Amino acid sequence: MSNELVIDVQPNEIVIALLDNKQLVEISKEKSNIQFAVGDIYLGKVKKIMPGLNAAFVDVGYEKDAFLHYLDLGHQFLTLNKFLQQALARKGRGISISKMKLEEDIDKNGKITDVLKSGQYILVQVAKEPISTKGPRLCSEISLAGRNIVLMPFANKVSISQKLKSTEEKSRLKQLLQSIKPKNYGVIVRTVAEGKRVAELDKELRGLIERWENSFLNIREINPPSLVLGEMNRTTAILRDILNSSFENIYVNDAAAAADIKQYISSIAPEKEKIVKHVKGDLPIFDQLGIDKQIKSSFGKTVSFKSGAYLIIEHTEAFHVIDVNSGNRSKAGNDQETNALEVNMAAAEEVARQLRLRDMGGIIVVDFIDMHSAENRHKLFEKMKEMMSKDRTKHNILPLSKFGLMQITRQRVRPEMNVAVQEKCPTCQGTGEISPAVLLTDQIEDQLASLVEKTPEKQFILKVHPFVAAYINQGFFKTLRRQWQATYKIKLKVKAIPSYDLMMYRFSDKDNRRIK
Structure with a gap:
């Protein structure tokens, strides 16, 4: 089995495709300004208590209030709440969880009104992203995921992944983590930690604890509702969770993103650093690697x-x-x-x-x-x-x-991926009739003239079917492209896109953002 990751970086979103033996098995899209992702930790404000549901609605900044059930508060909610109040009262000084005295566990059969009230500030983590008409689903049993371990503040116990089969390895990892973890911190050991040495696990543990504690240094200055600690982006989260020896290639079409991914991989698996490859070319990366065709057929x-x-x-x-x-x-x-x-x-x-x-x-x-x-x-x-x-x-x-x-x-924690494969004909717009093909270049020129007049842009990218691109670039000196450049005093690049319809064309700016 061989795995490959293909990452298409666009100005407004990142599309990630996971291949198993060259076959597409996962695809996810992440907006550049994504909010309320699973794992994000927010300082929210209780808006409404619902005794009948034994739950509360919390304002975390989303257009709809997020949902928090009593059973998702976590056993050590009282300690978490005490920690938050102390952090809000102190300015620029950190609080060591190891020195705190843990409060009693909340009653698992208790009522939401026993522990929460309207207007109260509360620390919550996104358990399920907003889906359809629903706001985010929250929990207050905070966890910070790493490559080999998951840190659980206030849990104070060590758990081992059930996927680990060796009893001896389970025992070794449990004793190891119990000996190095600070007081009042819990740890879940992930399957990938099998065979790892104490130095590597200790370094990751200290890093997660430092990340947790640093996020509360200036929490007093935060104006709720606000993000306290964000989960890493979807790309690195996928790499953190699934990167293993079966990964052969990671293709990226953006140089900066490729450098960031290479740096991240070097920190978690240095031997895999060379599998990151920056893909160049005029064609979209999904077209070059045949993924667009798989998406349309799947x-x-x-x-x-x-x-x-x-x-x-x-x-x-x-x-x-x-x-x-x-x-x-x-x-x-x-x-x-x-x-x-x-x-x-x-x-x-x-x-x-x-x-x-x-x-x-x-x-x-x-x-x-x-x-x-x-x-x-x-x-x-x-x-x-x-x-x-x-x-x-x-x-x-x-x-x-x-x-x-x-x-x-x-389990569903994110909106379902849906790709429309049945599209309205871009040429006839569903009417069944098209304008004469002989007028296509005139239409393109008319739109180019309009764009030059209405926008300050001086550099454009014209995306068309390969046959049309060949016609526009036909010749050497007297090509249509050169004529348009001279007439409108702009720089024009013509890019052939095989997936385009014969009469379809799009204009983009120099940063490859579509101009509508």
């Missing part, structure tokens, strides 16, 4: 996967439904049961990929092709568990019901 209502078989994916408010169809697939010599098993096994692999790719969450119901053999149904269940084992998101899979349905629950 999203949509119908997804083909093997020998004519396909999935139909429907979304409802309550859950997602995936129907497995064998299509026109048939094999001479194989009975119906064997064919059904083969299609279902291949479908299980594609379903697992689609769940990761679209980041589908909640309840997913998969309607597999009916199989009569209990042994075959069990094989399919085991295959699905194997394929889903690569998914980092919490999930649960139930065996097939007697109707051939498999139920899957998958």
Whole structure:
């Protein structure tokens, strides 16, 4: 198995694609000014107490108040609240958690009115990003994730990842962390920490503690609601969580981003520093590496996967439904049961990929092709568990019901990834009629003249279909491009985009930002 990461840095967003053996398995988009990401820590203000829900709505600066349930406060909420009040009272002086006396745990069957009141300042962490019409979901059991460990202020215990199989290694790591962690700090040891030496773990632990304590030095000057400690950006978070020996390449189309990623990798895995590659060229990086084609073929209502078989994916408010169809697939010599098993096994692999790719969450119901053999149904269940084992998101899979349905629950902490593959024709705008092709260059020139008049820009990039680009650049001295440059006293670069329609064109500025 080989993994590759492709990062497309645009002026307003970063798109990250994860490939497993050259096949697209995950894609995520991150706005340059992203807020309220999972892991961000905010100083909020309680706006409303809801005794009936045993919860509170907290203002963290989002347009809708965030939701905080009593069970998400954490056992040591009283200590966290005491720490916050002391930090707000002191100016420029840090508070050592190790010297604090921990308060009693809150009652797990208690009421929200026992610990919170309207107008109170509260320290919270984003557990789920804003989705659809809902604001962020919050918790007050704070954690800071590192490469090998997760720091839990006020927890005061060491937990080991359940994915670690060796009992001896679990015991070694637990004793090691208990000997180096300060008082009143808890630690969760991640799977990747297996085999790590004490010096490396101690350095990371000290770094996380320093990051936590430094964020409260000037908290008194913060005007709530405000961000106290931000999670690292999506790119480095993905690298922190999944970077391993199977990663062969990380492609980036931006020199500054490539340098930052290389520096980050050198701090967590120096031996992997050389896998970062800066990709240059006029074509978009996703077009160069064939990812755009994979995206277009992987999203949509119908997804083909093997020998004519396909999935139909429907979304409802309550859950997602995936129907497995064998299509026109048939094999001479194989009975119906064997064919059904083969299609279902291949479908299980594609379903697992689609769940990761679209980041589908909640309840997913998969309607597999009916199989009569209990042994075959069990094989399919085991295959699905194997394929889903690569998914980092919490999930649960139930065996097939007697109707051939498999139920899957998958945690959702971010909005579902949705890529529109059915688009209105950019040439006719859905009318079915287009202007004469002979007038295309006149239309381009008219729009260029309008842009020159309305904007102060002197450098433009014209993106067109390769055939049109060749026509505009035809010749040596008397090309259309040179004529337009001389007429409008500008600098014009023509870029051929294979994914564009023949009559489609776009203008961008020198920083590659589209001019509408």
